[in-house]
Amino acid sequence: MNTTSPTSPEALRSAMVDQLTAEGSLTSDRVEQAMREVPRHEFVPAADLEEAYADQAVITKRAEDGTALSCASVPSVVAMMLQQLDVRPGQRILEIGAGTGYNAALLADLTGQGGRVTTVDIDPDVTHQAAKALEATGYGHVHVTTRDGVLGDAQDAPYDRLILTVGAWDLPPAWWDQLSVGGRLVVPLRWRGQTRSVAFVREADHLRSDDVELCGFVPMVGQDGEHHGTIDAGGHVTLYWDADQAVEAATLHAVLDQPKTEAWSGATVGPYDSFDGIWLRMTATEPGTCRIAADATAVQTGLCTPAIPARSPALAEGDSLAYFTVRRLEATEGIERRSELGATGHGPAGQQLADRLCAQIRAWDHDRTAQPAITAHPAGTPADKLPEGQSIDKTAVRLVITF
Structure with a gap:
């Protein structure tokens, strides 16, 4: 006998995942299973159940002027970025932008018992609440630390996967240094006034994209380019x-x-x-x-x-x-x-x-579906060493965008 109410957390979570699957946002079986298992409502306790399982962001902290400082990202965007990240069992993962802890729980589910997830945030209020929610939901083994995400976290490096859940304007050296060659970096990167979730693969001396998707995120503190x-x-x-x-x-x-x-x-x-x-x-x-x-x-x-x-x-x-x-x-x-x-x-x-x-x-x-090739090279790389395309100079990197 099924005693699950249509408005129970389990039913609402199932309906959310079913909707994301039906509309094509969620295509990975492994990500789907993780999203069916992790109770999103436990990470946004101030939201009602319908809001927790709607395909919308839930703001969890605001500045005095009302600007959003931290939130639980839109579930369809969460699914999209996790699919870009392509987590494998047993991998070491660094997340920059702890948020509510929900994404870290999904990462822990994806990498399994043999893996290791570290999540960092510059705001101690955010990390405190994230750690509390992770512990309460059975994901207390996730390493939560308060530090500037620009510095990454060298303690568990090198990482196989690195993901940002905050908007970044630049790609600082620590992220390169702490990511294994062949590893993947998924970052909501901003240039020329627009933000894209770019999935980069790390090569020996540069990063190259293999997927680019539209997104929008609360900006990272301290990157003022x-x-x-x-x-x-x-x-x-x-x-x-x-x-x-x-x-x-x-x-x-x-x-x-x-x-x-x-x-x-x-x-x-x-x-x-x-x-x-x-x-x-x-x-x-x-x-x-x-x-x-x-x-x-x-x-x-x-x-x-x-x-x-x-x-x-x-x-x-x-x-x-x-x-x-x-x-x-x-x-x-x-x-x-x-x-x-x-x-x-x-x-x-x-x-x-x-x-x-x-x-x-x-x-x-x-060709409305064409995607560009995006490469990132250390700042100071001579122009004659860059591939053809439009060069965009940031503090730490030179981006090259090519269609």
Whole structure:
């Protein structure tokens, strides 16, 4: 006789995993089994059961201004990253960003009794709660320590697998030193205003990607390589760019007051089609790729109308700017209504930049599922030793993005 209530933790957990499997987020049998066994609700005790087993993040700590400092990640993203990590029984694993402890429990389940999981976090409140939850759920053998994740944890190195559950802007030397050659690093890496979960394989002298997926994470403390500044008098529109880019908000101030030009690519999308791959492709081809964010006032007044107001790709070059936009096409009876993708330009080179952005849209439209090759090389690697592609300089590494 089955006495499990439809709203019991077991039933809700089973339903969550069934949903992730049905929608294609969860494809690994081993990850599926781990997610069926580990009780997520025990790691987010302040959330109700429905929230604990919904496909959504659960914020567990906020700053005074409301900014999220720690959370339990979205289950579908957890599944995706664990599949990228490809944990094998008996492996040593380092997790940076202890969070609630839930992900460490899944890692412990995947690596088994012969393995070893270490999870670190810079916030002692976070590690205390994670250790408490891990102990209460039978995963007290996970090593939890409070330290700056940039330093990794040399105590159990070298690791076969290294995973970050916080957003990183750079790849510091400790992570390289503590990861075995042939090991895998999965990291939500930020460049040019967008974040991707990149699965890297460590070679002797560089890292190479073999999977790249869209994601978003609470940023790691202490990595401040992204700059930002407003470009209009009212402070309604903000640009975000990397430290290695020749972008100056002061030079672009009031550029949006200049006449605008539009360019349209001819590429169209339906209401549920993803187009985030355009931004990724731009980072491999256009050195001026950055992020633009417009608030409600900017959009309502027509000052700036990006496709997604809070985060859209843009091209900045000197005193000119173009940003990604979209327009709805007229409806045709019996056919799904579509939208055309394009760009809006401002400044002396605004039209040229808009045309270049549209060229990248068309390249994406030709093969919407293409993934780039991403390699990471130690900072200071000479240009003639890098592969062909767009080079992006960070403090510790040089990334090369190639389509």
